[in-house]
Amino acid sequence: MTATGIGAPVRRKEDQRFVTGQGRYVDDFNRPGQAYAYFLRSPHAHAAIRSIDTGPALVMPGVLAVFTGDDLAADKIGGLICGWMIHSKDGSPMKAGPHPALAQDKVRYVGDHVAVVIAETLAQAKDAAEAIVVDYDVLPAVVETAEAQNSSVQVHDVSSDNTVFNWHLGDKDATDAAFAQAKHVTKIDLVNNRLVPNPIEPRAALGEYDPGTDNYTLYTTSQNPHVARLVLSAFIGVAPEHKLRVIAPDVGGGFGSKIFIYAEETVCVWAAKKVKRPVKWTSDRTEAFLSDAHGRDHVTRAELATDDSGKILGLRVHTIANLGAYLSTFSSSVPTYLYAPLLSGQYDIPAIYCEVDGVYTNTAPVDAYRGAGRPEATFVVERLVEKTARELGQDPAEFRRRNYITQFPHQTPVIMAYDTGDYAASLDKALELADFANFSERKRDSARRGRLRGIGFSSYIEACGIAPSQAVGSLGAGVGLWESAEVRVNPTGSVEVLTGSHSHGQGHETTFAQLVSDRLGIPIDQVSIVHGDTDKVQFGMGTYGSRSGAVGMSAIAKALDKVIAKGKKVAAHVLEAAEGDIEFKDGKFGVAGTDRALGFGEVALQAYIAHKFSGQDLEPGLKEGAFYDPTNFTFPAGVHICEVEIDPDTGVTTIERWTAVDDFGVIINPMIVEGQVHGGIAQGVGQALLEGAVYDQSGQLVTASFNDYCMPRAADLPSFQVDVTVTPCPSNPLGIKGCGEAGAIAAPPAVINAITDALGHEDISMPATPQAVWRAVRKAHMPMAAE
Amino acid sequence: MYAFEYHRPTSIGQAATLATEVEDVKFLAGGHTLLPTMKMRLAAPASLIDLSQIAELHGIERSAESITIGAMTKHAEVVNSSEIRESIPALAEMAELIGDPHVRHRGTIGGSVANNDPSADYPAACLALNATIITNKREIAADDFFQGIFTTALEEGEIITRVSFPIPSRAAYAKFRHPASRYALVGVFVAERGNDVRLAVTGAGADGVFRVPEMEQSLSRHFAPDALEGIIIPPEGMNGDIHADAAYRAHLVGIMARRAVQAAASRG
Amino acid sequence: MxxxxxxxxxxxxxxxxxxxxxxxxxxxxxxxxxxxxxxxxxxxxxxxxxxxxxxxxxxxxxxxxxxxxxxxxxxxxLAQGGELHPMQAAFREHHGLQCGYCTPGMIMAAVDMVNRKGSNLDEQTIRAELEGNLCRCTGYHNIVKAVAAGAQAMVQNPVRQAAE
Incomplete structure (x- = not known):
């Protein structure tokens, strides 16, 4: 390992600009003549629009234009799409209602887009939006996930009972048979609370149109600019693909919420041509709460069957997944193929059957949020396993160990073929680091101080590196999920890597450069990573699902192999040796068995000046591209242990210790990987203790600001003890599994298992706020109390 | 934010005159409630009168009997004032629990008291310490000043100039923060002065800050947490939101009262 | 106007x-x-x-x-003469940032924290003093480390601190 190679904790190259305020985020861009967009949003959760009078707004100072859904329709601008087709049990396709960028006829959630004002200043646009007169016929709303299918309210005409799909996975008969044999069945009812992603940078879009070239440019807060361009051109139709440049510059966190193609960027690109001015929109936090795609929101009943020795026989799950008022870009895949295939967890479960009803409600669309389906699956499995162990009177750690998968590859009953892992190794290490042996002593000490202490495990697995294109295609994905890379070697020997992955906090400019430096033997500062601009970078799929290492870097590795192969050809000519005798090692192309060698830079120069070979023998230049399509998902897994202390007087839960032992396969930069784990845990703890989006019965979002929606703060969290075990991933050339979502997946059940351990009963939901825990403590101690 | 006229007088007299001359006025102190409200377009004053440049509104004075704080004194100044730390440490400790460090660099005592937010900390301190709110027109006892949420005895155009706190023998503040907003979900300020004990609760009451006479009477006989045993705060009249309903808030009043008394009692 | x-x-x-x-x-x-x-x-x-x-x-x-x-x-x-302020350098060294969006506010808050509370900041103090700064990426773990280290470095390099 070199100081900057694979495995080194290299300090990030991108940080110089971020710590000095020189980062460039979308809202930092300003174009000559720029105007501002402000969206008039629905104040009602559900209403028919009788009429919209934009006249009073049009005469307001500074107003350039006011547009409604009719204007988009007149220009034949299509609706927003959902790119993953899910079929119901009966084979029928999911019921996708229309999703216009600006509402037509009806609004379906508070924050739905009714009209847009384009004005000289944002203040003027806001002033004018207040002058638009909308005549609403307010309709009753359906809000609750569990009630959507029985409601008299109908969100979309295409679905009479608000069901988008009744989907299932697994073998029902085999699972029923397993339950019939069971000695013990543990049942659990779970709510996976709705979350608001809240990257600290709100979404933003800046659209520009050049009439001279007919070119459009969109600066946008995107995790996947090429996908945005494809959807905006091929499906929504705002501009031809080759005429639309999408730039996603520095992006201030995404967590899934910036994958999707939203109404606002659609309208900004289109409106820029209409008003012949660049049009900028920057979300404020309230708009972000209302209209960024939310996450989670499941209601689940699950059962686990075991035999008399505590061996798991079968798992049965029924989930209702709230998809909100419209199907967002990848929403349908999240509670289906990103969820149910993970229900085997780390366990050898012979039979699994899962049914999922996706439902419409009058709430913001729900889509992928850090972990996307896998946290929901892990919460089901790990809560159920914990509860089963307790019911059987078994040690939760040992119950898990007894049921771990130990032979690989392992085919689960729910699609996935786990390639490798050593779950017991992570458990052993975590137990030691968490000082589990002395937990009971700590618990007694807490009790002496009048506090309740509990410990909780989460033995999670996820499927990352999404994904083999053929596999996801067969499951309904509208796109392939490979990744692309181009390695451009310059005549001076410096290297630019153009990657289809996008970095919005993950540090690709550093980790990707480490790979290049390691493989080519050149200094890391000779490497530039280019991403986030469709005019510069070849088509790529972007960053989500912890895929940039396993898939994005594998594409780079593949392109680097081609560069080295071409370099050998060049070197063979220059060194007047047979190509087969050229070896590339430590940054030098040498002739085997001799001391004749050329540095990487010399070969690069020779490739470009092309004096030493004929154009008929070899093309000049040194630039290679690659598309890498994985052959399998990757399966990061690990054990997190959370230890809490509860103040029974107030219900306040304090996390006293956090131990994480993860197996991410090969690690490029341990510093960055640890940072990803920390951040993931914080979001998972947020879900478990603090965060929850709440709509009232009329469909108003009660938690529409940081005053009501509780974001994790520094004092809410402990320092984390983070370690790893390593089983290299066999399915990609680098052995990487991915680490971006692990913490968010692992954490919620670890916290709730710890709290329920402390309480001595299972009756607590997320978020386990002080109020909820206080009630649960009272329930534990006063079972007959009226409360 | 809607457009407004901005004025920055340098004397109380100028400010008071301006307030009578221009339409639809709001006084701007630290601005940490008013400006966010204006940004959300929930307030739309035609004129703002910025009180920051009025020298008479600044400064902390200590006498044998009291501490008097200028209305434009920032929370951070109260936190750091050695006079206050020595005479009413509970007041400095309370100020350190307001908002966050950046908010405390801007927010003022006068602004907080005049706003009378039902979850603000200062109203509890004023009430428990039996403060006097001094305006450009008169002096108002805290008991008469706070008149329900966002409602005070202040008349149109009346400006708080100082707040005077009698120095107690011992006092303490216990705050349970709202998980999201960090305002007081329940805050209890208790102060003992001679035989007189006053205990005020903020955050919990649907009508804003209030005193708890039953607790005060019991504490004046025996200033210790166990004096509060058996005193049940009923949930009627308590605030409720998703983070804390009335029953939980009522329960927390008892817990925070005990903790405040414990802290004050430990001051000896 | x-x-x-x-x-x-x-x-x-x-x-x-x-x-x-x-x-x-x-x-x-x-x-x-x-x-x-x-x-x-x-x-x-x-x-x-x-x-x-x-x-x-x-x-x-x-x-x-x-x-x-x-x-x-x-x-x-904050940076003077092309050299990072010690707090900026500490954020970089301790990976106290990911997407970088909260970072300027975090660093300015951290410098202010040291100005008010001195250079020997324990974990509990740092976490409490970060009350007014949200980060969604880091889980604060490395921010806390960075602030503690940056505080120490500010004392060791008082010239840089005086730049403000």
Whole structure:
């Protein structure tokens, strides 16, 4: 390992600009003549629009234009799409209602887009939006996930009972048979609370149109600019693909919420041509709460069957997944193929059957949020396993160990073929680091101080590196999920890597450069990573699902192999040796068995000046591209242990210790990987203790600001003890599994298992706020109390 | 934010005159409630009168009997004032629990008291310490000043100039923060002065800050947490939101009262 | 319009502004100092923290006109002579940032913390003092480490601290 190679904790190259305020985020861009967009949003959760009078707004100072859904329709601008087709049990396709960028006829959630004002200043646009007169016929709303299918309210005409799909996975008969044999069945009812992603940078879009070239440019807060361009051109139709440049510059966190193609960027690109001015929109936090795609929101009943020795026989799950008022870009895949295939967890479960009803409600669309389906699956499995162990009177750690998968590859009953892992190794290490042996002593000490202490495990697995294109295609994905890379070697020997992955906090400019430096033997500062601009970078799929290492870097590795192969050809000519005798090692192309060698830079120069070979023998230049399509998902897994202390007087839960032992396969930069784990845990703890989006019965979002929606703060969290075990991933050339979502997946059940351990009963939901825990403590101690 | 006229007088007299001359006025102190409200377009004053440049509104004075704080004194100044730390440490400790460090660099005592937010900390301190709110027109006892949420005895155009706190023998503040907003979900300020004990609760009451006479009477006989045993705060009249309903808030009043008394009692 | 004159990062600035212009808007839009960010509309996230007369404030909750005759330091004014301020260097060294969006406010808050609380900051103090700054990426773990290390470095390098 070199100081900057694979495995080194290299300090990030991108940080110089971020710590000095020189980062460039979308809202930092300003174009000559720029105007501002402000969206008039629905104040009602559900209403028919009788009429919209934009006249009073049009005469307001500074107003350039006011547009409604009719204007988009007149220009034949299509609706927003959902790119993953899910079929119901009966084979029928999911019921996708229309999703216009600006509402037509009806609004379906508070924050739905009714009209847009384009004005000289944002203040003027806001002033004018207040002058638009909308005549609403307010309709009753359906809000609750569990009630959507029985409601008299109908969100979309295409679905009479608000069901988008009744989907299932697994073998029902085999699972029923397993339950019939069971000695013990543990049942659990779970709510996976709705979350608001809240990257600290709100979404933003800046659209520009050049009439001279007919070119459009969109600066946008995107995790996947090429996908945005494809959807905006091929499906929504705002501009031809080759005429639309999408730039996603520095992006201030995404967590899934910036994958999707939203109404606002659609309208900004289109409106820029209409008003012949660049049009900028920057979300404020309230708009972000209302209209960024939310996450989670499941209601689940699950059962686990075991035999008399505590061996798991079968798992049965029924989930209702709230998809909100419209199907967002990848929403349908999240509670289906990103969820149910993970229900085997780390366990050898012979039979699994899962049914999922996706439902419409009058709430913001729900889509992928850090972990996307896998946290929901892990919460089901790990809560159920914990509860089963307790019911059987078994040690939760040992119950898990007894049921771990130990032979690989392992085919689960729910699609996935786990390639490798050593779950017991992570458990052993975590137990030691968490000082589990002395937990009971700590618990007694807490009790002496009048506090309740509990410990909780989460033995999670996820499927990352999404994904083999053929596999996801067969499951309904509208796109392939490979990744692309181009390695451009310059005549001076410096290297630019153009990657289809996008970095919005993950540090690709550093980790990707480490790979290049390691493989080519050149200094890391000779490497530039280019991403986030469709005019510069070849088509790529972007960053989500912890895929940039396993898939994005594998594409780079593949392109680097081609560069080295071409370099050998060049070197063979220059060194007047047979190509087969050229070896590339430590940054030098040498002739085997001799001391004749050329540095990487010399070969690069020779490739470009092309004096030493004929154009008929070899093309000049040194630039290679690659598309890498994985052959399998990757399966990061690990054990997190959370230890809490509860103040029974107030219900306040304090996390006293956090131990994480993860197996991410090969690690490029341990510093960055640890940072990803920390951040993931914080979001998972947020879900478990603090965060929850709440709509009232009329469909108003009660938690529409940081005053009501509780974001994790520094004092809410402990320092984390983070370690790893390593089983290299066999399915990609680098052995990487991915680490971006692990913490968010692992954490919620670890916290709730710890709290329920402390309480001595299972009756607590997320978020386990002080109020909820206080009630649960009272329930534990006063079972007959009226409360 | 809607457009407004901005004025920055340098004397109380100028400010008071301006307030009578221009339409639809709001006084701007630290601005940490008013400006966010204006940004959300929930307030739309035609004129703002910025009180920051009025020298008479600044400064902390200590006498044998009291501490008097200028209305434009920032929370951070109260936190750091050695006079206050020595005479009413509970007041400095309370100020350190307001908002966050950046908010405390801007927010003022006068602004907080005049706003009378039902979850603000200062109203509890004023009430428990039996403060006097001094305006450009008169002096108002805290008991008469706070008149329900966002409602005070202040008349149109009346400006708080100082707040005077009698120095107690011992006092303490216990705050349970709202998980999201960090305002007081329940805050209890208790102060003992001679035989007189006053205990005020903020955050919990649907009508804003209030005193708890039953607790005060019991504490004046025996200033210790166990004096509060058996005193049940009923949930009627308590605030409720998703983070804390009335029953939980009522329960927390008892817990925070005990903790405040414990802290004050430990001051000896 | 109202005229404001102030010193920003050592430079005198005078401009006519609409009174409703926030200090953060003035910095970002008039002066193009885009390192100061906006992350919320309720004065909570702290992405906009700058120093006003040497104290950390939320620039989204201060009017530009209120900053008249004041001295403002933004993240762009922290590094002197092309060398990172010790707190900036500590954030980089300890991986106290990921997406970088909250980072300018975090660093300005951290420097202010040291100015108020000294250089020996324990974990509990740092976490409590970060009350007004939200980060969604790091889980705060490495921010806490960075602030502690940056605080120590500020003492070891007092010249740099005096730059403010």
């Amino acid at each position: 109202t005229t404001v004159s102030l010193t920003v990062n050592g430079q005198s600035v005078t401009a006519d502004v609409d009174p409703r212009t926030l200090l953060v808007q003035f910095l970002r839009e008039n002066l193009r100092l885009t390192g100061t960010h906006v992350g919320c509309d309720t004065s909570q996230c702290g992405a906009c923290v700058v120093h006003l007369n040497g104290q950390a404030v939320k620039a989204c909750t201060v009017l530009a006109v209120q900053a008249d005759a004041s001295v403002v330091t933004t993240i762009e004014g």
